[in-house]
Amino acid sequence: MVQILPxxxxxxxGAAFVLAMLxxxxxxxxxxxxxxxxxxxxxxxxxxxxxxxxxxxxMGKWLPPLGIVLVLDGLSVFMLLIVNLISFxxxxxxxxxxxxxxxxxxxxxxxxxxxxxxNGVILTGDIFNMFVFFEIASIASFVLVxxxxxxxxxxxxxKYNVISSVTSVLLLFGIALFYGMTxxxxxxxxSQLLAGREFSPGLLFTVSLLIAGFATKAAxxxxxxxxxxxxxxxxxxxxxxLSGVFVKTLGIYVGxxxxxxxxxxxxxxxxxxxxxxxxxxxxxxxxxxxxxxxxYKRLLAYSTISQVGYIMxxxxxxxxxxxxxxxxxxxxxxxxxxxxxxxxxAVEYATETRDLSKMGxxxxxxxxxxxxxxxxxxxxxxxxxxxxxxxxxxxxxxAVQAGRLTYAIIAVLVSVLTLAYFLKVQRYAFFxxxxxxxxxxxxxxxxxxxxxIVLAALCLVIGLDAFGILKGINYPxxxxxxxxxxxxxxxxxxxxxxxxxxK
Amino acid sequence: xxxxxxxxxxxxxxxxxxxxxxxxxxxxxxxxxxxYAVNLFFILLGYKRDGIAPIMVKGQDQAQFVARxxxxxxxxxxxxxxxxxxxxxxxxxxxxxxxxxxxxTFDVMKMRKxxx
Numbered sequence: 001m002v003q004i005l006p007x008x009x010x011x012x013x014g015a016a017f018v019l020a021m022l023x024x025x026x027x028x029x030x031x032x033x034x035x036x037x038x039x040x041x042x043x044x045x046x047x048x049x050x051x052x053x054x055x056x057x058x059m060g061k062w063l064p065p066l067g068i069v070l071v072l073d074g075l076s077v078f079m080l081l082i083v084n085l086i087s088f089x090x091x092x093x094x095x096x097x098x099x100x101x102x103x104x105x106x107x108x109x110x111x112x113x114x115x116x117x118x119n120g121v122i123l124t125g126d127i128f129n130m131f132v133f134f135e136i137a138s139i140a141s142f143v144l145v146x147x148x149x150x151x152x153x154x155x156x157x158x159k160y161n162v163i164s165s166v167t168s169v170l171l172l173f174g175i176a177l178f179y180g181m182t183x184x185x186x187x188x189x190x191s192q193l194l195a196g197r198e199f200s201p202g203l204l205f206t207v208s209l210l211i212a213g214f215a216t217k218a219a220x221x222x223x224x225x226x227x228x229x230x231x232x233x234x235x236x237x238x239x240x241x242l243s244g245v246f247v248k249t250l251g252i253y254v255g256x257x258x259x260x261x262x263x264x265x266x267x268x269x270x271x272x273x274x275x276x277x278x279x280x281x282x283x284x285x286x287x288x289x290x291x292x293x294x295x296y297k298r299l300l301a302y303s304t305i306s307q308v309g310y311i312m313x314x315x316x317x318x319x320x321x322x323x324x325x326x327x328x329x330x331x332x333x334x335x336x337x338x339x340x341x342x343x344x345x346a347v348e349y350a351t352e353t354r355d356l357s358k359m360g361x362x363x364x365x366x367x368x369x370x371x372x373x374x375x376x377x378x379x380x381x382x383x384x385x386x387x388x389x390x391x392x393x394x395x396x397x398x399a400v401q402a403g404r405l406t407y408a409i410i411a412v413l414v415s416v417l418t419l420a421y422f423l424k425v426q427r428y429a430f431f432x433x434x435x436x437x438x439x440x441x442x443x444x445x446x447x448x449x450x451x452x453i454v455l456a457a458l459c460l461v462i463g464l465d466a467f468g469i470l471k472g473i474n475y476p477x478x479x480x481x482x483x484x485x486x487x488x489x490x491x492x493x494x495x496x497x498x499x500x501x502x503k
Numbered sequence: 504x505x506x507x508x509x510x511x512x513x514x515x516x517x518x519x520x521x522x523x524x525x526x527x528x529x530x531x532x533x534x535x536x537x538x539y540a541v542n543l544f545f546i547l548l549g550y551k552r553d554g555i556a557p558i559m560v561k562g563q564d565q566a567q568f569v570a571r572x573x574x575x576x577x578x579x580x581x582x583x584x585x586x587x588x589x590x591x592x593x594x595x596x597x598x599x600x601x602x603x604x605x606x607x608t609f610d611v612m613k614m615r616k617x618x619x
Binding site: 142151165180 | 541545601
């Protein structure tokens with residue numbers, strides 16, 4: 001089992017180098033190669049789901065706290081599963097979609113490099129190593145955003161590059177301060193040493209630098225300016241990856257790991273509320289801004305800001321139920337937002353426009369895209385029996401339980417807002433009579449349909465499974481086997497150190 | 504102490520440039536300054552006045568060695584960080600050149616295809 005851990009980093013990184021050299025190879029071969037790699041990673045991630053104990057792998061046999069260590073616990077298993085699932089479906093979607101671009105091998109190479117970064121961030125137990133993987137994923141995403149090399153793409157990529165690199169530098173500054181304070185970089189050891197210290201302004205400053213670092217990646221509202229440009233400019237499968245898992249891994253996962261496991265809730269209880277406030281502001285602002293958009297993908301991007309706000313808000317509640325709700329919404333949002341971005345890609349593929357006012361009645365000619373998009377809409381706006389309903393319900397219940405009644409009411413209202421702007425998408429793009437100019441369009445190729453159907457089916461299956469919540473929070477299979485171990489890690493807090501360091 | 508103050512000033516200069524300047528090239532240079540300020544800070548953490556290289560020679564007193572040798576770890580880390588900074592800067596410059604080809608100017612205020 002231990003030998004699997006480095007494979008999550010080695011396989012995509014090796015594949016990236018091979019793909020980079022396959023520039024002249026036939027597209028068919030490149031497609032097969034990339035899909036086999038992501039499929040293999042998905043299989044490995046599924047194999048890990050049953051694992052309950054904490055597995056550590058010391059790189060080069062240097063034991064922690066001296067060497068770099070890979071750590072697999074409930075939270076990592078959960079994130080690995082989501083990341084590799086979405087990346088597999090995104091590469092299947094790319095087979096047909098990326099034919100429009102010339103350099104397919106280069107696209108896959110960058111994609112694999114991004115996947116390396118994401119898997120690395122999830123698995124590593126060393127804070128500087130985390131920064132390095134963080135940057136690998138980021139640099140690959142800058143390239144992917146600029147992949148179309150038109151004016152908009154280049155502009156978006158430059159803006160994204162500058163904003164997120166500056167905050168990465170802040171993150172590095174925070175890590176340097178941590179090193180100065182404790183003299184260690186291993187996260188488990190770090191948390192042990194920090195626990196013994198008094199709360200000081202220096203620690204507060206460090207925490208705020210780190211929060212700036214990951215909040216930018218999570219696009220919480222004061223840090224969100226890059227997202228509505230960058231996500232729509234990327235090719236659709238990449239948008240699905242960026243909105244579906246990139247934001248969550250580099251933003252939310254890193255935040256959870258650092259705040260809950262390294263620094264500890266009790267250590268920074270005075271600043272913990274900032275997460276609630278940031279989350280709520282993002283929730284409301286993202287929703288309101290999405291309402292006014294006419295560009296399909298831009299609307300989805302603003303909706304990502306809003307939904308990530310929900311996750312951060314639920315995490316900020318700091319109760320076990322809040323953690324479950326946050327993780328459940330994280331998984332659900334990854335699935336339906338990936339679905340909706342792939343839908344927008346399918347629409348763009350067929351009609352060659354992203355302007356909602358130029359579409360209309362697409363359901364008639366593109367039944368699969370139309371139906372899956374309806375499923376996505378119902379899920380994200382929280383209509384039973386789809387999965388989004390249950391996670392939003394849990395978030396609201398958790399907020400009420402924690403005594404945050406005002407926030408709970410805001411969360412309900414934003415949910416209505418979400419329904420409003422997604423109904424707008426449905427009405428403009430899919431319902432009604434088809435326009436004259438679009439009468440020649442065809443349904444997208446099979447490989448693209450497969451991704452859409454699988455994601456839509458997952459929305460429904462997880463939603464139906466979650467009916468078990470009525471019998472008890474741990475009754476549904478998905479929550480019991482996948483979310484519960486991840487929640488345990490967060491509840492455990494700084495005891496994380498004891499599970500990682502050798503006895 | 505003075506080194507740290509200078510380092511923070513350098514950091515502030517870089518941050519000011521990134522936020523205020525409207526020229527692509529100046530933004531890129533400012534980012535470079537910002538990055539180097541943090542690298543410098545990291546190096547200073549391991550710095551000792553009149554320190555020796557952290558290589559232990561045979562027969563050296565261990566306590567004395569620990570007291571005098573500089574901390575090698577920040578240097579190794581900064582090396583990695585410089586390489587990352589290099590990658591980011593190269594990408595920024597490459598995209599900047601492409602943008603110049605498209606618009607014929609380095610002024611970010613004139614690149615307004617995207618709204619907010």
